[in-house]
Amino acid sequence: xxxxxxxxEEWADVTxxxxxxxxxxxxxxxxxxxxxxxxxxxxAGRAGMSPAALYIHYKTKEELLYQxxxxxxxxxxDILRRAREGGGxxxxxxxxxxxxxVRWHAEHHTTARVxxxxxxxxxxxxxxxxxGLRRASDAAVRAIIEDGVAAGDFDVPDVxxxxxxxxxxxxxxxxxxxxxxxxxxDEVGELYAGLVLRMVGYAGQE
Amino acid sequence: xxxxxxxxEEWADVTxxxxxxxxxxxxxxxxxxxxxxxxxxxxAGRAGMSPAALYIHYKTKEELLYQxxxxxxxxxxDILRRAREGGGxxxxxxxxxxxxxVRWHAEHHTTARVxxxxxxxxxxxxxxxxxGLRRASDAAVRAIIEDGVAAGDFDVPDVxxxxxxxxxxxxxxxxxxxxxxxxxxDEVGELYAGLVLRMVGYAGQE
Numbered sequence: 001x002x003x004x005x006x007x008x009e010e011w012a013d014v015t016x017x018x019x020x021x022x023x024x025x026x027x028x029x030x031x032x033x034x035x036x037x038x039x040x041x042x043x044a045g046r047a048g049m050s051p052a053a054l055y056i057h058y059k060t061k062e063e064l065l066y067q068x069x070x071x072x073x074x075x076x077x078d079i080l081r082r083a084r085e086g087g088g089x090x091x092x093x094x095x096x097x098x099x100x101x102v103r104w105h106a107e108h109h110t111t112a113r114v115x116x117x118x119x120x121x122x123x124x125x126x127x128x129x130x131x132g133l134r135r136a137s138d139a140a141v142r143a144i145i146e147d148g149v150a151a152g153d154f155d156v157p158d159v160x161x162x163x164x165x166x167x168x169x170x171x172x173x174x175x176x177x178x179x180x181x182x183x184x185x186d187e188v189g190e191l192y193a194g195l196v197l198r199m200v201g202y203a204g205q206e
Numbered sequence: 207x208x209x210x211x212x213x214x215e216e217w218a219d220v221t222x223x224x225x226x227x228x229x230x231x232x233x234x235x236x237x238x239x240x241x242x243x244x245x246x247x248x249x250a251g252r253a254g255m256s257p258a259a260l261y262i263h264y265k266t267k268e269e270l271l272y273q274x275x276x277x278x279x280x281x282x283x284d285i286l287r288r289a290r291e292g293g294g295x296x297x298x299x300x301x302x303x304x305x306x307x308v309r310w311h312a313e314h315h316t317t318a319r320v321x322x323x324x325x326x327x328x329x330x331x332x333x334x335x336x337x338g339l340r341r342a343s344d345a346a347v348r349a350i351i352e353d354g355v356a357a358g359d360f361d362v363p364d365v366x367x368x369x370x371x372x373x374x375x376x377x378x379x380x381x382x383x384x385x386x387x388x389x390x391x392d393e394v395g396e397l398y399a400g401l402v403l404r405m406v407g408y409a410g411q412e
Binding site: 033034035036037116117157158161162164165168169171172173175176183188191192194195198199201 | 323371379381389407
């Protein structure tokens with residue numbers, strides 16, 4: 001799938017069409033110049049719309065960021081919950097969580113950067129809601145690691161710290177991933193799944 | 207050491223005093239609002255100076271970013287080279303590299319965020335120079351891992367990919383670290399040193 005098709009798919013749930021165009025324009029603008037350096041006029045211009053037309057869909061720039069952040073965080077949570085609830089051993093589920101979470105951060109690195117680095121610009125209530133989604137993502141990964149420890153498959157002295165490190169490792173892919181680079185999203189996902197199984201002291205490995 | 211003292215120490219090599227005041231003001235402004243949303247007037251104001259006084263030391267905003275990025279990257283490289291050239295086994299040197307690199311990203315997380323996230327705003331020549339420093343940092347860590355593999359202490363199927371992951375894990379500390387949080391920089395460094403030794407399949411562990 002090309003970059004354009006990926007971008008359309010990413011925001012498929014945002015309706016109507018005009019709102020979706022505004023969201024994709026805002027992601028590009030925020031990623032290039034940062035949230036604070038972007039005006040609603042910039043975003044409307046990129047979407048080929050007037051500032052008044054933007055205002056019909058989003059009353060403020062912060063509402064656009066909130067929508068982007070919400071969609072991104074709910075997608076991330078879905079990916080991790082699916083892995084947690086999927087079949088297979090804890091090691092298989094943890095590897096799948098890492099593979100798919102990394103793939104998302106690599107393929108959607110522009111969105112992921114906005115989602116990860118502009119959290120501080122959200123209004124207080126929105127920030128609280130997004131932090132709740134982040135806690136749920138953390139809990140999903142922690143549950144898989146706890147399952148592995150309970151089954152005697154993993155050896156993890158600090159489950160909370162290790163969960164944080166696993167998520168952090170995956171999230172930072174958005175910072176360095178380059179679509180023109182040597183590794184595909186799938187290859188990074190595979191490499192990282194192996195590294196994470198080592199981090200949890202997976203006994204069944206190799 | 208308090209936050210204020212840490213900040214003064216961080217920029218001790220920037221002289222004269224007025225230049226140092228401008229650099230610390232720029233770091234705060236870039237971290238809060240982003241590079242593109244910050245004007246030289248904002249920076250001068252934060253430093254208690256006039257725009258004309260700023261101009262004596264820095265001709266452009268980009269020159270300020272370049273100085274910040276240069277100091278930050280050279281510090282990071284020093285930390286990693288010292289670990290590479292330090293005494294002890296490859297495992298001891300890798301653990302020390304991770305501990306000190308993590309500590310820097312935690313203690314100086316505001317600077318580290320500017321250094322890591324505003325690379326794209328550097329002018330072409332400056333960008334190239336900074337990328338050179340980043341490559342050297344990467345090479346320092348890779349050398350320690352290669353030493354460990356050669357000595358039979360580490361088992362690393364993909365040295366380049368693992369080096370990238372180790373640095374990435376440490377760098378992302380700047381994003382999530384919270385000085386009011388549960389873990390101190392030293393505690394995160396210790397946790398991460400252990401996780402990284404697992405990532406390289408360190409045989410001597412536990």
